[in-house]
Amino acid sequence: MPPIDQITAFVSANPVETIIISVISLVLLVLAFFALRALIRLFRRWAAGRPTEDVLTIVAASIATGVSAQGMWRFSGDVLGFDGPLRLLLFAFIEVAVITSAVRARRNMRENYSAGIDGLAVWVLTSLSAVLSSMDARSVAEAVFRLAAPLVAAWLWERGMAIERVRITGRGRINWRLTPERVLVRIGLAEASDRTASEVDAHRRLTRVALAAKRVRALREAGASDRKLRVAMAKLDKAMDQAVEYTGLAVDEKRQEALLSQIGALYNTSALIDLAPPVPWAPEPEPPAPPALPAPTAPTIAELIDDEEEDIPAEPAPPVDTAQRAAQLRAARQYWDQQIARKYVPRAADIAQEVGIPLMVAKEWRALWKLEPQAYALIEAAFREHGIVDTGTFPAIEVPERARVLVVNGSAPGSAAHDS
Incomplete structure (x- = not known):
């Protein structure tokens, strides 16, 4: 007799029992509906503040854990001989231990920045569950599947912990020496710096x-x-x-x-063998004190007037090639840095005489260099302490015409002001 005919015959023979069963089934369906809706709301509330990859990781790990639990259910019945309530209570004890260890490992990660022994326990218990489940398999394919399911769950848990570790500590567990980026740089297919293609080609x-x-x-x-x-x-x-x-x-x-x-x-290149580099751990020698200069006289004060204030027509600079101009610029810059290190701000005439360049070119370079922090500090200190003014672009301070004297070579500014 078909099942539908059996159901019809049972309803006709037992109408009261059918009504009771229908009411109980309806109540159970309603309760299941509300329970399912509550679970869905709880899941949405739990997943609201979490990234999508974390939610997917937990869902996939739960499915893999369920597959592993089903294998332990068969193992507890076929191998251990558990039946009835005893089988229901004991079949998934390893899976419960895995979940407990995973929760403890996550707490250790948040508090101590390391999974600790609980992280190792997750892998050990997962491997044990996989082996026991595969021992009751009926074929090689089933054994491989039951071995893979718990390991997949453990791997997904490990990846979730890695994301949590990076989120908390800001760094990964290890920096690999062999990465795709390093391999591509090594064989010349990638650029290690942030240079553009045009800059690399030009170089x-x-x-x-x-x-x-x-x-x-x-x-x-x-x-x-x-x-x-x-x-x-x-x-x-x-x-x-x-x-x-x-x-x-x-x-x-x-x-x-x-x-x-x-x-x-x-x-x-051959000059490298004759270099005598300084010893990095040797004490730095104290710079020698600059020799004391005699008090300037009136003609010397006239020479100390800033050459930018002198209304002397400068001869046009003769044309030079790029290589010679670059060499002159390096020599002038080296002389400027040496004098600044000695607490002396050289004049344009000093630069022109030292390097052998036209005065107009020396004035242009000096106008740029004296705005740098070290030269700025020297000129400002000379003005604040002794009232000595460097005219021109910096500093923009108006003083009487007689006071337009720039003393930058360490001479006594008081005497300079007196003589002027």
């Missing part, structure tokens, strides 16, 4: 020019044959043509200076 072309120039120079000094010199010169001309075309070398002063710096470093 490579300039380096190619510098190496070609070094090659030609080495062949010429070694007395190579004309054929080798012609080949090397052809490579140098080709590299230079490409650098001018693709890097803007003819108009970009920064890249011109970069090329000169590379050539200077390559040409003077």
